[in-house]
Amino acid sequence: MAASDAAQLKSAREDIKEILKTTYCHPILVRLGWHDSGTYDKNIEEWPQRGGADGSLRFDPELSHGANAGLTNALKLIQPIKDKYPGITYADLFQLASATEIEEADGPKLPMKYGRVDITTPEQCPPEGRLPDVGPRIPAEHLRDVFYRMGLDDKEIVALSGAHTLGR
Numbered sequence: 001m002a003a004s005d006a007a008q009l010k011s012a013r014e015d016i017k018e019i020l021k022t023t024y025c026h027p028i029l030v031r032l033g034w035h036d037s038g039t040y041d042k043n044i045e046e047w048p049q050r051g052g053a054d055g056s057l058r059f060d061p062e063l064s065h066g067a068n069a070g071l072t073n074a075l076k077l078i079q080p081i082k083d084k085y086p087g088i089t090y091a092d093l094f095q096l097a098s099a100t101e102i103e104e105a106d107g108p109k110l111p112m113k114y115g116r117v118d119i120t121t122p123e124q125c126p127p128e129g130r131l132p133d134v135g136p137r138i139p140a141e142h143l144r145d146v147f148y149r150m151g152l153d154d155k156e157i158v159a160l161s162g163a164h165t166l167g168r
């Protein structure tokens with residue numbers, strides 16, 4: 001599917017704000033955006049093999065990866081919005097939900113760009129193991145392996161980890 005419809009993105013953003021008023025789901029929406037994007041491997045040229053924010057998390061093979069435990073609840077919140085706005089890709093919707101939540105939680109207004117393309121079949125999901133492990137033997141080395149693969153540096157690892165000030 002091609003780039004998302006701008007008018008639908010605007011309306012969907014308002015719908016997400018409404019959900020945030022009545023449902024405590026702020027952290028899980030950020031985690032949803034992160035886990036869809038965090039499979040990115042800068043060393044792989046081909047799409048969708050290189051992973052990243054491509055809506056793959058909606059498919060069962062990826063949703064049932066150990067690291068994604070609980071994210072089915074985020075999908076349940078997002079699916080009605082996706083049904084209402086078919087002109088938005090899952091990939092964009094996940095990032096829209098995450099960015100909207102950050103703004104609604106008094107974080108910065110993020111200069112987002114939209115136009116992410118969805119994968120279309122579960123077979124295109126990335127293999128398990130691209131997100132960081134909990135409790136690895138050498139944590140710093142593990143985090144560098146994972147985040148450098150995404151093209152991020154030490155400062156960015158620390159900044160992104162600050163997302164854990166949300167939720168548990």
Ligand code: HEM
Nearest residue numbers: 027028030031034070132133134160161163164166167168
């Ligand atoms: C640095 C490596 C990371 C590790 C090892 C890690 C691991 C975890 C784990 C184990 C949880 C608890 C999940 C649960 O059982 O509910 C969690 C929650 C969370 N993570 Fe991470 N994470 C990492 C990086 C990130 C990044 C980069 C972000 C976002 C930019 C993020 C956002 C969150 C949020 C918002 C929650 C709370 C979810 C909730 O309360 O529902 N994490 N993380």
